[in-house]
Amino acid sequence: MTEDAFLAGLRKRLAPAHRRLVLGIGDDAAVFRPQPGRDLVFTTDMMHEDRHFLRGYPADAVGWKALARGLSDIAAMGARPEFTLLSLALGAWAKEKWVHRFYDGFLALAAAHGLPLAGGDLARAAHTSLDVVVAGSLPRGAAFRRDGARPGHRIYVSGLLGGGSLGLRQPRNRSARLRHLRPDPRVALGLALRKRALPTAMLDLSDGLSTDLRRLLLASGVTAHLDGEIPRFPGATEDDALHGGDDYELLFTVRADARVPASLAGLPLTWIGTIHAGNAGLCLRHGHPLPPRGWDHFVEHRTP
C-alpha cells in the first residue's frame, strides 16, 4: 500500500465537499472559505524521530525544518502565511536544552516570515515526533491547485534541484548540508507567481521531482514529456535532481503563451518539459518512462 494509493482509497470514503471547504484532501493544503473575506489555506506535516530526523541532528535544524515543510506547502498554494500551530511529543532523551534549541530554529524561521506560533500541544512520549500546522490566506479562489495542467502547458521548476539529497549523502558538503537541514521555503516566489497569475498548477518539491510531478500529472489527468535539462545543485547527480527529496522548490505549469521571466524572487525559473494528453500520471524522460522513485511516506525508509 503506497501513500498515494491509500489516500485515493480514503478520499472515496469522505463526505461530499462541504459548503465552505473549497479544496479538501489531496493537494498541498486545504482551502477554507469564510463567508466574505479571503480564502484560508491549511497544511499539516508530521516529523518522526529516526524517519525524518535523528537524535544527533542539531535541534535547531529540526525545528527549522519542521516549519519549513509547512511553509513550503503554503508557498505552493501562492498564499501568505498567517500563523502556525505546533504539536510536539518529546522522547525521554529530549531534555530541556534540546527543546529550547528546537524552538530556536522553529521561531527563527517563523520570525523571518512574520509568522506567530498560535498554539499547539505538548507531551512526553516514547519517541520524539511533531506535527506542524501552517495557515495562510489569499484572495478568494486564487489558490494554485495541482489539477490545472492541460496539454500544451509548459513545466517549470524554481531554483536548483538535488541539493537536499546531496546534503544527506555528503554531510561534509556544507552548502548541500545546509540545504538539507535548513531548507528555505519559497514563500516570496509563491506570492510573486500569484501576483502574475502565471501557474495553471503548482506544488512544492518535498518528496522528489519524479514523485511530486507524478502527483500533479495524476491530479490533472495528463502526461509529461520531461526533455529539458534539470537545473542541478552544484555537485548533485541527475539522480539527486530527479528523485531526491527535501529540495522545497516550486514545480508549476504555465500556458504555452505565458511570459515566464528567467528569474523571480531571486530564483531561476527553468522550463524542463511540456504537458501532453495521454496516460494520467505518466512521465516520459527522453522517451522513456520515468518511475516515481522519490520519497513515499507510506513505505519504510530509514534516515541514514
Next chain:
Amino acid sequence: MTEDAFLAGLRKRLAPAHRRLVLGIGDDAAVFRPQPGRDLVFTTDMMHEDRHFLRGYPADAVGWKALARGLSDIAAMGARPEFTLLSLALGAWAKEKWVHRFYDGFLALAAAHGLPLAGGDLARAAHTSLDVVVAGSLPRGAAFRRDGARPGHRIYVSGLLGGGSLGLRQPRNRSARLRHLRPDPRVALGLALRKRALPTAMLDLSDGLSTDLRRLLLASGVTAHLDGEIPRFPGATEDDALHGGDDYELLFTVRADARVPASLAGLPLTWIGTIHAGNAGLCLRHGHPLPPRGWDHFVEHRTP
C-alpha cells in the same frame, strides 16, 4: 518540568500578539480574525500509542476519541466546528484493517457534527501516533476564554464527572467504559451557552477537574472555593470526579446574578463553587487546598 510550567516559559519567548491573531498559546484554542468575517478558532491534540491508547483498544474508539478531544476544545470556546485535519503515523502493527476501523470511528463522529475531514498527513513510523486539528467559527469577539473569571462569579460544571476515570479503572462497567472510549463532546452545550452569553470564562474538562480548574484560576488570577457537591457519574468516587480525566464536560464561570438553567442541551448544570480574590490558581475544597492531581501531559503516565 510540568506542562503548565513549560508552556509559561515558552509563552515568554513568543513574539507579541499578531494583528489578526486574537488569542494565542494557553487557551483551549487559538483565535484568528480574518478581515471582515467570523472569528476562526483552532485546536490541535496529539494521541500516542501506550500513552493515550493501547493496541488492544477498539480502533474505531481510538479514531472517535482522537476527534472528540479536539471537538471538546472547540465546544469550550463556544464555537461551531467547521473542519478537521488529521495527521496519522502508523506503527508496523497497524494494518489496513485497523486503519479502516480507525477511520470508521473518526468519520462517524465527524458525520455526527457535519464536519468534513479537510486533509492531513499520513506516514509509517516506529509507533502509532496522531494529531488532530479542529477549526471552528463564531461571531467576532465571542470566544469564551479562560481568563474572565472574577471574584463573586459562580463556578458551574456540566454533566456528571468521574465517568472517564471509572471506565479506565473498571473496563467491565459498560456505561463508564463507553464514557472513557467514546466521549461525547459538548458542542451543542457550548453553542447554547454562547447564545445566552452566560460564561465569563470556560474550558473543557479533559485532564481532570482539579487540574483544569487550576488553569482557569491561573489565567484569571483568582482563587476558587469549591464547596458544592460535585455531580458524579454513577459508581464514580469523589477522587474520580475531582481528579479523573477524559470527562469532556464543560467547566465555566458566570456572574453572581446570572440565571443559569438547571439543564441545557440535555445536560445538567451544577453550581459547584465560587470565585474569590486571592492567590492565583489556588482552589480550596471545604477550606483545604485541593492539589491539581489530574493528568499532566508533561509527566510520565502510563495507560493501564
